[in-house]
Amino acid sequence: MGFEVLLEHVGVLGRFQILQLLCFFIIILIAYPHILLENFTAAVPEHRCWVRILDNGTLSDNGTGLLSQEDLLRISIPLDSNLRPEKCRRFVHPQWQLLHLNSTFWNLSEAKTEPCVDGWVYDKSYFHSTIVTEWDLVCEYQSSKSIVQVVFMIGSLLGGLIFGHLSDSTGQMLLGGLAFFFRSWTTLQLILSIPLLVCCVLSRYGQYVWPLTLMKGEIEA
Incomplete structure (x- = not known):
């Protein structure tokens, strides 16, 4: 039985996919507020x-x-x-x-x-403390407040454009560092291969074992 046929039998949207979406939702829920966080952390009180x-x-x-x-x-x-x-x-x-x-x-x-x-x-009626009150970013220093958001947006832009490439470079540098500490080729091979083996096993478990388990449960029911 092909994997596509198996998915059609047990259902395309199963427990595994729902858990994946839930994990992505939690990550985005934590990350996205940082875009608007300055409205509160950099609020300018009276x-x-x-x-x-x-x-x-x-x-x-x-x-x-x-x-x-x-x-x-x-x-x-x-x-x-x-x-x-x-x-x-x-x-x-x-x-x-x-x-x-x-x-x-x-x-x-x-x-x-x-x-x-x-x-x-x-005035501390609404905010007890912000970065504006902490470092007096008002009057002639008020332009400094926008630097926070500018730096964040630049970081997001650079992350989308170049950090994918840098990760391939950051991986090469990691390899060089590991090779410096582990001089035996067998040890180096194991250090780099075991994490991939673990990820591979977990990935295969999620794609095959879990749908089979669900299908078995439906047949027994």
Whole structure:
């Protein structure tokens, strides 16, 4: 009985094929999320410059100790065009006069600002930690964040194009390394042949023994 006829008798889609598909599914399920992983590991939370009177944890530094967090933020961080706290700049000196002025009409050019020379403060409501907060990949360093995804995609491209060829080369190098450690030809032959023998036996078992076992079970049933 030919193998094709045997498959038609026991069924083309059997337990062996289902287990193969299940193994492939598990591998892909683990590997594929890495493509989209940066959406979470490199998420950019809300952030602003670190300022001493607001973020050092002592109330005495604000003079009276009676100012709220909103007031301290107002005198420490300038507003952007949308009247929201700037993410990349802070006042060089606290602007106390803003406590008595409408910030909408305050001319920001009258107050000197500077970059976030002491680092940033991040909103941890959604993400406790990302690579952005770990290495401060914001403001002038935000372009560095895209390097992670670029490197991953380049690696995937190279893997599809050339690593098949390199595996044939990586095999030749492996052979050279084994030949260096195992100088006897019989030992070297066994080292290289036994794994192939094991794979061959398992492969033949999956293609012939398993279908025969299934067919035997159906006949007995």
